[in-house]
Amino acid sequence: MQPLQAVKGMNDILPPDSARWEWLEAQMRSVLQRYGYANVRTPIVEPLALFVRGLGEVTDVVEKEMYAFEDKMNGDHLGLRPEGTAGVVRAMVEHSFLREGGKRLYYMGPMFRHERPQKGRYRQFHQMGIEALGFSGPDVDAEVILLARLLWRELGLVEGRDVVLELNCLGQPDERRAHREALIAYLEQHQDVLDEEAKRRMHSNPLRVLDTKNPAMQAMAEAAPKLLDFLGEASLAHFNGVRAILDAAGLAYRINPRLVRGLDYYNLTVFEWVTERLGSQGTICAGGRYDGLVEQLGGKPAPGVGFGLGMERLLLLLEEVGATIPAQTPDAYAIVPSAEGLPQVMVTLESLRAAGVAVVLHPGQGSMKSQFKKADASGAAFALVFGPDELAQGQVAIKPLRQEGAAQYTRELAQAARWAAELRNA
Ligand code: ATP
Numbered sequence: 001m002q003p004l005q006a007v008k009g010m011n012d013i014l015p016p017d018s019a020r021w022e023w024l025e026a027q028m029r030s031v032l033q034r035y036g037y038a039n040v041r042t043p044i045v046e047p048l049a050l051f052v053r054g055l056g057e058v059t060d061v062v063e064k065e066m067y068a069f070e071d072k073m074n075g076d077h078l079g080l081r082p083e084g085t086a087g088v089v090r091a092m093v094e095h096s097f098l099r100e101g102g103k104r105l106y107y108m109g110p111m112f113r114h115e116r117p118q119k120g121r122y123r124q125f126h127q128m129g130i131e132a133l134g135f136s137g138p139d140v141d142a143e144v145i146l147l148a149r150l151l152w153r154e155l156g157l158v159e160g161r162d163v164v165l166e167l168n169c170l171g172q173p174d175e176r177r178a179h180r181e182a183l184i185a186y187l188e189q190h191q192d193v194l195d196e197e198a199k200r201r202m203h204s205n206p207l208r209v210l211d212t213k214n215p216a217m218q219a220m221a222e223a224a225p226k227l228l229d230f231l232g233e234a235s236l237a238h239f240n241g242v243r244a245i246l247d248a249a250g251l252a253y254r255i256n257p258r259l260v261r262g263l264d265y266y267n268l269t270v271f272e273w274v275t276e277r278l279g280s281q282g283t284i285c286a287g288g289r290y291d292g293l294v295e296q297l298g299g300k301p302a303p304g305v306g307f308g309l310g311m312e313r314l315l316l317l318l319e320e321v322g323a324t325i326p327a328q329t330p331d332a333y334a335i336v337p338s339a340e341g342l343p344q345v346m347v348t349l350e351s352l353r354a355a356g357v358a359v360v361l362h363p364g365q366g367s368m369k370s371q372f373k374k375a376d377a378s379g380a381a382f383a384l385v386f387g388p389d390e391l392a393q394g395q396v397a398i399k400p401l402r403q404e405g406a407a408q409y410t411r412e413l414a415q416a417a418r419w420a421a422e423l424r425n426a
């Protein structure tokens with residue numbers, strides 16, 4: 001049989017690259033935990049109706065990018081999740097989770113969109129996302145944004161240089177409706193500059209027309225009626241509330257009146273963390289408030305705010321800025337010149353591992369020279385040499401590999417649990 005290949009746009013993540021993923025996930029969990037976010041894991045496959053709700057505006061994700069299929073066994077219409085929010089909200093409603101109050105939740109995992117694969121854009125990609133459900137105040141919008149900022153800082157990214165926050169307020173449905181009508185009238189007056197896609201979308205999703213990358217339409221988009229001018233007092237107060245917190249926290253941002261989201265359920269605050277270093281795949285993290293979604297999905301009305309962060313793009317950005325990502329290296333590497341001593345060696349290694357030492361056993365035999373080479377390449381701080389002479393005396397020789405001029409010394413095999421800490425703390 002011809003060897004098969006992975007589906008186009010869906011990538012294997014293999015060592016040593018996978019270590020970067022594990023490191024990033026650990027950094028994220030550490031930040032999330034400090035803000036009180038708890039992990040949720042929802043299915044990758046959901047009822048198609050969860051994403052295609054026949055409500056709201058036609059979006060790219062649902063219109064063009066959904067992996068939808070029929071379950072051959074029973075004819076059910078299913079979809080691979082293109083994003084995480086809908087599934088999390090479905091789960092919260094299904095399990096009446098918001099009954100005793102708000103919840104701060106996060107997820108990490110694969111999402112699926114049928115797009116043209118390119119750098120920073122894949123058909124299976126990964127998101128870390130957070131959802132704060134049941135909180136309506138601007139403080140939580142700000143918290144969600146500041147959580148991302150702390151993450152950037154801990155990853156070694158510099159605000160302003162590597163990532164910039166763009167902010168907008170979409171108001172409430174009635175404000176959007178009034179703006180939408182004004183906008184459609186404006187677009188109808190400027191049909192001559194609209195491209196085919198814009199003409200097609202002008203009535204189904206006019207806001208998205210303004211998000212165009214077509215240079216010939218920039219001036220038209222720039223001068224279009226602004227949603228911010230249609231906002232009422234309450235929406236403006238919410239927006240100003242968010243801004244006051246960000247200002248107090250010293251976070252600089254750009255107000256982008258044309259910022260809209262690709263999904264239809266957002267209201268009030270929307271934001272994107274963008275970078276100029278990844279070309280047109282420049283949005284690393286995008287989110288906002290979605291106060292109508294819980295009710296749309298059949299739950300008792302409850303507000304929500306959150307974001308989705310593209311993990312591939314974040315890793316690309318970290319590479320681009322030369323951030324140092326620690327490699328996964330063992331503490332020690334075990335060199336065994338002769339197979340005879342293996343039982344004794346392996347029992348010792350078990351004691352070391354039980355005491356928390358990461359120690360890799362050289363597989364099979366090989367010359368001392370080649371085993372030392374492997375030890376060096378592994379990045380281990382120590383080589384443990386289980387030579388026949390050492391074993392005969394119930395000992396192991398320990399050779400520090402990373403300290404210039406450090407001398408080799410011996411330790412008793414039977415006491416491994418006692419000296420294990422010497423290897424760990426190096
Ligand atoms: P874009 O404008 O780049 O298509 P989007 O608006 O479709 O992004 P969201 O639905 O807001 O993206 O998803 C949140 C984040 O997930 C994005 O900011 C991005 O970092 C990441 N993302 C979205 N689609 C992809 C993809 N196909 N491949 C890799 N990452 C993606």
Ligand code: MG
Nearest residue numbers: 060061115262
């Ligand atoms: Mg997209």
